[in-house]
Amino acid sequence: MTKINENYLNLPGSYLFAEISRRVAAYKTAHPEADIIRLGIGDVTKALPPTIIDGLHKAVDEMGSDETFRGYGPEQGYTFLIEKIIQFDYAPLGIQLDTDEVFVSDGSKSDTGNIQEIFSLDTKVAMTDPVYPVYIDTNVMAGRSGLLGKDGRYANIVYIPCHAGNSFVPELPKEKVDLIYLCFPNNPTGTTLKKSELKKWVDYARENKAVILYDAAYEAYIQEDDIPHSIYEVEGAKEVAIEFRTFSKNAGFTGTRCAFTVVPKTVMGYTASGEAYPFNKLWNRRQTTKFNGAPYIVQKGAEAVYTPEGQKQIHEIIAYYMKNAKAIREGVQSIGLEVFGGVNAPYIWLKTPQNMDSWTFFDKLLNEAHIVGTPGVGFGPSGQGYFRLTAFGKAENTLEAVERLKTRLKL
Amino acid sequence: MTKINENYLNLPGSYLFAEISRRVAAYKTAHPEADIIRLGIGDVTKALPPTIIDGLHKAVDEMGSDETFRGYGPEQGYTFLIEKIIQFDYAPLGIQLDTDEVFVSDGSKSDTGNIQEIFSLDTKVAMTDPVYPVYIDTNVMAGRSGLLGKDGRYANIVYIPCHAGNSFVPELPKEKVDLIYLCFPNNPTGTTLKKSELKKWVDYARENKAVILYDAAYEAYIQEDDIPHSIYEVEGAKEVAIEFRTFSKNAGFTGTRCAFTVVPKTVMGYTASGEAYPFNKLWNRRQTTKFNGAPYIVQKGAEAVYTPEGQKQIHEIIAYYMKNAKAIREGVQSIGLEVFGGVNAPYIWLKTPQNMDSWTFFDKLLNEAHIVGTPGVGFGPSGQGYFRLTAFGKAENTLEAVERLKTRLKL
Structure with a gap:
């Protein structure tokens, strides 16, 4: 009888990003007209530069x-x-x-x-x-x-x-x-x-x-x-x-x-x-x-x-993402939330308002601003009450998301 | 104190292909004029075809x-x-x-x-x-x-x-x-x-x-x-x-x-x-x-x-290697050695002459015919007394190797 590596059974069943996809899909089914902006997963969006x-x-x-x-x-x-x-x-x-x-x-x-x-x-x-x-x-x-x-x-x-x-x-x-x-x-x-x-x-x-x-x-x-x-x-x-x-x-x-x-x-x-x-x-x-x-x-x-060209080109792309990071960071600050990161990293880590738990804020952000981010608790217990936004999106979407934070999010 | 995975220490130190490289390098140093043909490692030599x-x-x-x-x-x-x-x-x-x-x-x-x-x-x-x-x-x-x-x-x-x-x-x-x-x-x-x-x-x-x-x-x-x-x-x-x-x-x-x-x-x-x-x-x-x-x-x-083009092109390359396999197989047979494989696979497995051990035959083949193959014992104890040749070389080298088997190997 072939036995499995039972350690695998100690892993929780549902993975963070799978649960996010599930909630987003459910929201889209209920609100097909919603124009959702994703500032969740840490994936880049800019093409490989010409030298590469x-x-x-x-x-x-x-x-x-x-x-x-x-x-x-x-x-x-x-x-x-x-x-x-x-x-x-x-x-x-x-x-x-x-x-x-x-x-x-x-x-x-x-x-x-x-x-x-x-x-x-x-x-x-x-x-x-x-x-x-x-x-x-x-x-x-x-x-x-x-x-x-x-x-x-x-x-x-x-x-x-x-x-x-x-x-x-x-x-x-x-x-x-x-x-x-x-x-x-x-x-x-x-x-x-x-x-x-x-x-x-x-x-x-x-x-x-x-x-x-x-x-x-x-x-x-x-x-x-x-x-x-x-x-x-x-x-x-x-x-x-x-x-x-x-x-x-x-x-x-x-x-x-x-x-x-x-x-x-x-x-x-x-x-x-x-x-x-x-x-x-x-x-x-x-x-x-x-x-x-x-x-x-x-x-x-x-x-x-x-x-030399490769270095120049990748630095331009990094500068592009860091401009996004600055916009998100300043946008979150402008609505009175506490914010971390985004200065030396493409991630912005915010404290949820009114000690809201991470998933409640996820749903609030999705419902009110049609923005997808990542619940901090998904990264571990000390992430509870925090929320991650990423700077890897396209600049126009990122600026639109910041505008929605300012105008649509009910705090 | 950080402990290592000690199971690694149960692996033998020298890897098969490293030992082959060592012996070939030593032979080349002693005989810089030798034109060595490698029928050892299972790596292909033909370019990726145009469709790919x-x-x-x-x-x-x-x-x-x-x-x-x-x-x-x-x-x-x-x-x-x-x-x-x-x-x-x-x-x-x-x-x-x-x-x-x-x-x-x-x-x-x-x-x-x-x-x-x-x-x-x-x-x-x-x-x-x-x-x-x-x-x-x-x-x-x-x-x-x-x-x-x-x-x-x-x-x-x-x-x-x-x-x-x-x-x-x-x-x-x-x-x-x-x-x-x-x-x-x-x-x-x-x-x-x-x-x-x-x-x-x-x-x-x-x-x-x-x-x-x-x-x-x-x-x-x-x-x-x-x-x-x-x-x-x-x-x-x-x-x-x-x-x-x-x-x-x-x-x-x-x-x-x-x-x-x-x-x-x-x-x-x-x-x-x-x-x-x-x-x-x-x-x-x-x-x-x-x-x-x-x-x-x-x-x-x-x-x-x-x-359709990709399939045609890869089949041509496989046919090229299998022509090598046939040439090696028939060449080895023609000098009276027992041979296996090479009909449905790019590997030819031969029984060494006079129950020679695999590494002795390796040295003999290298010395007499300037051909590098792989000692069978390197693949496990039941490989002792066997030797692997591969069909992945260029056709001209493979034919030259077969010629050397027939004319240079002293049996």
């Missing part, structure tokens, strides 16, 4: 000729891309990396989801709350979470609350933890950590031989000077941190699929008997065994990001 | 305009591709599938490597021997294998020997197993099963509530009429089998990355308390949580396979 399109076309042509055709590539990614990543994304920050410390992949969802495999099953996991659901769900599937309590928390996961009360700066856990998921600029709150704040976590990890999984998916949106773009800007982080980056949000690759993960050779884990072992070797083994590299065509498209 | 190149270019253009840009797609794959897969690959065989039973991915290596996650950790795993190393390695990483013995076998894996003595037809295991990996046409032996032989396995699985993981990566190479292309041609297989297919070998996608996995909703696993649960739901949850879909561009390229 060029890079993709050239690579497609290479695949069409026996002389330049590419079959299996290195599972870790092509060196032409890895060298550019190091040169453009890390060297200017004073961070030295070897090419075998960078692993190109098909996405940060895969990487942040798969990385837990190389850790022991009895690893004590901590994560900020609210959080990107993939971090939790993949640990539930592996059996590290224990059961989901009525308070919305898994018994064996350490939740680190981030809310207006602590200015969204997570406090070090009281109990000892082994593995810490941090995402800054944060999804969903759009908030950031200063270098000094991040340093506390690096120091904690060094003292406790813990590892930090640092998701920097939104680093390209940082506008202010004193916000670190990489955790490796913090001294000692190369001993304790694995960093995730993606082309999804800086270069519009959500449907093109390319990302990378940095695993410095100095990040150590331990055997039960206390022997140190580098996570770089484990991740390399994981990727070479279960993954066959991102498509050559896609890696050539990603390489085009690292040209 | 066209499909890719069109999709790249779509990504360059805001109106036709695609962001996140369905994790399970686009319906436009899934419908074509069902229509072209299954309907002609009389197999009915729903669109939510087909999951498009970035490769069969990922799928055959990840699938074990949805099974319980105490699942008893069986696989034919020799075998594609990914099946074993991923079970070692998960902790199902036990330790590697001196006989080259993991303690808790059930090996089903395939060799000349049983005509490469695997016998049903004596002990009860839960999960069975089968690959036909087989990698590495190139051999196939008739429908009646495959039926014994389907019947076994139905009787024992076991599940068959059926890797049909090479089905497009089947030339003979009585060989099933899909396990679902066998009655009852939809109750017990998950099938893996890829565009890598039929359409040259080894560097472009697209595959799919069929998980019929009728394939059930069981909880410890005996309740049935569909693996389709588990795989859907796995893929939606840890994967974000294959690139839109790549899925459009794969869709182009399913046009």
Whole structure:
């Protein structure tokens, strides 16, 4: 009799975005005339810029000729891309990396989801709350979470609350933890950590031989000077941190699929008997065994990001989205609601009026303003009473949504 | 203290193809003048055909305009591709599938490597021997294998020997197993099963509530009429089998990355308390949580396979490789060696002369004929004394290699 992985049964049945779709569909059926604006899901809307399109076309042509055709590539990614990543994304920050410390992949969802495999099953996991659901769900599937309590928390996961009360700066856990998921600029709150704040976590990890999984998916949106773009800007982080980056949000690759993960050779884990072992070797083994590299065509498209024109073009798109973010942020403020994020991130996190719960506000916003956002509680218990709007929409829709907030929402 | 997944330490250090590279590099250093022909790794060499190149270019253009840009797609794959897969690959065989039973991915290596996650950790795993190393390695990483013995076998894996003595037809295991990996046409032996032989396995699985993981990566190479292309041609297989297919070998996608996995909703696993649960739901949850879909561009390229021109073009390429296979097979036979495969598969599996071990023959072939192949023992203990040659090379190199076998190899 073939038994299933029963850990999967500990996951809640309905996924956040499925429930949102259900409510929107129901509303549309009842109100077919409603012109709904979606500021919910974190997907980009602008086309890939011309230089990337060029890079993709050239690579497609290479695949069409026996002389330049590419079959299996290195599972870790092509060196032409890895060298550019190091040169453009890390060297200017004073961070030295070897090419075998960078692993190109098909996405940060895969990487942040798969990385837990190389850790022991009895690893004590901590994560900020609210959080990107993939971090939790993949640990539930592996059996590290224990059961989901009525308070919305898994018994064996350490939740680190981030809310207006602590200015969204997570406090070090009281109990000892082994593995810490941090995402800054944060999804969903759009908030950031200063270098000094991040340093506390690096120091904690060094003292406790813990590892930090640092998701920097939104680093390209940082506008202010004193916000670190990489955790490796913090001294000692190369001993304790694995960093995730993606082309999804800086270069519009959500449907093109390319990302990378940095695993410095100095990040150590331990055997039960206390022997140190580098996570770089484990991740390399994981990727070479279960993954066959991102498509050559896609890696050539990603390489085009690292040209002067590519850089200029992606910065224009980021500026476009950040103009949306500013408009939403100011619009929400103008109607008297408390607002966070949206300065160094494409996410705006607002406190619901009159301590309304997140789903009630979802329905209110949909009913009164025909705007779809994301209930904060969907990202974890500390997201209750908050709500996420995203800046990835088209400018005209975003401005129209802001106008509706001002004129249609009954507060 | 962060502990590692110690199961990884049960994997042998050096990977088959790494050892081959090492030996070839050493030989080239000692003999820089040697013109080495590689018939080792199973990678294709022919360019993507024009219709697929066209499909890719069109999709790249779509990504360059805001109106036709695609962001996140369905994790399970686009319906436009899934419908074509069902229509072209299954309907002609009389197999009915729903669109939510087909999951498009970035490769069969990922799928055959990840699938074990949805099974319980105490699942008893069986696989034919020799075998594609990914099946074993991923079970070692998960902790199902036990330790590697001196006989080259993991303690808790059930090996089903395939060799000349049983005509490469695997016998049903004596002990009860839960999960069975089968690959036909087989990698590495190139051999196939008739429908009646495959039926014994389907019947076994139905009787024992076991599940068959059926890797049909090479089905497009089947030339003979009585060989099933899909396990679902066998009655009852939809109750017990998950099938893996890829565009890598039929359409040259080894560097472009697209595959799919069929998980019929009728394939059930069981909880410890005996309740049935569909693996389709588990795989859907796995893929939606840890994967974000294959690139839109790549899925459009794969869709182009399913046009009259696309079908014609890929069949020409398959015919080209199968002509190589025939030449190798006949060449090996002509020098008096026993040979298998190469009729319905791009792999030729030969018995080494004088019961030579696989690595000794590797060195002999490299030294005397400057040909690189793959030692059979690299695929498992039952591969000892066998050797794999592949038909994916260029025709002129393949013919030259055959000539060298006839004239240079000292037997």
